[in-house]
Amino acid sequence: EDQVTQSPEALRLQEGESSSLNCSYTVSGLRGLFWYRQDPGKGPEFLFTLYSAGEEKEKERLKATLTKKESFLHITAPKPEDSATYLCTAGGTSYGKLTFGQGTILTVHP
Amino acid sequence: NAGVTQTPKFQVLKTGQSMTLQCAQDMNHNSMYWYRQDPGMGLRLIYYSASEGTTDKGEVPNGYNVSRLNKREFSLRLESAAPSQTSVYFCASSELAGVDNEQFFGPGTRLTVL
Secondary structure: OOEEEEEOOEEEEEOOOOEEEEEEEEOOOEEEEEEEEEOOOOOOEEEEEEOOOOOEEEEOOEEEEEOOOEEEEEEOOOOHHHOEEEEEEEEEOOOOOEEEOOOEEEEEEO | OOOEEEEOOEEEEOOOOOEEEEEEEOOOOOEEEEEEEOOOOOOEEEEEEOOOOOOEEOOOOOOEEEEEOOOOEEEEEEOOOOHHHOEEEEEEEEOOOOOOOOOEEOOOEEEEEO
16 A cells, blocks of 8 residues: 655745755655645645656755665745645555655745 | 535434435546545545446445446435445546546535434
């Protein structure tokens, strides 16, 4: 059974304090790992797709990386508007569907 | 482009009532999905449609039915609502089926069953 576990459950940062969110996955035959941002009362918003270990993607203050067991979402010098829940999901060849993590709630204080 | 739209945004039902959640996408995507999101749990797939004319069960299909009306529209029906179906429901679409394709989500329908 595919599993995706995100940590920490919640993270509080001061504005400008860089940090990382973790997504550990057990997925047979990984075909894709995705990061989403979800604001309260809204649907998930697509951020990144990663396909193979060693791959990296960047967008503004966010950088996603992938190893054979984990993905990290690095947030550099965060701003209060980066506060949201960040979701990780992955899919592989054995299950054939995406498995979602429970998310990390990020709060950035001014 | 509106992306993925869902109606209604909010709904309150009594146990045993029925309703249909509507979803439409204007991205010319082939595949569409229905998820539910509950506190403390990740998004769970209810049903999906890999292409127009096909539908398949996901992880938690019991108590639901779906219809892929055309390429744009995918509806979710609750025939006899139960309190356990209180949740936030999201529709999503992707260009192609397969877990290597990113999915794009709608704004959600918040359903309460009393």
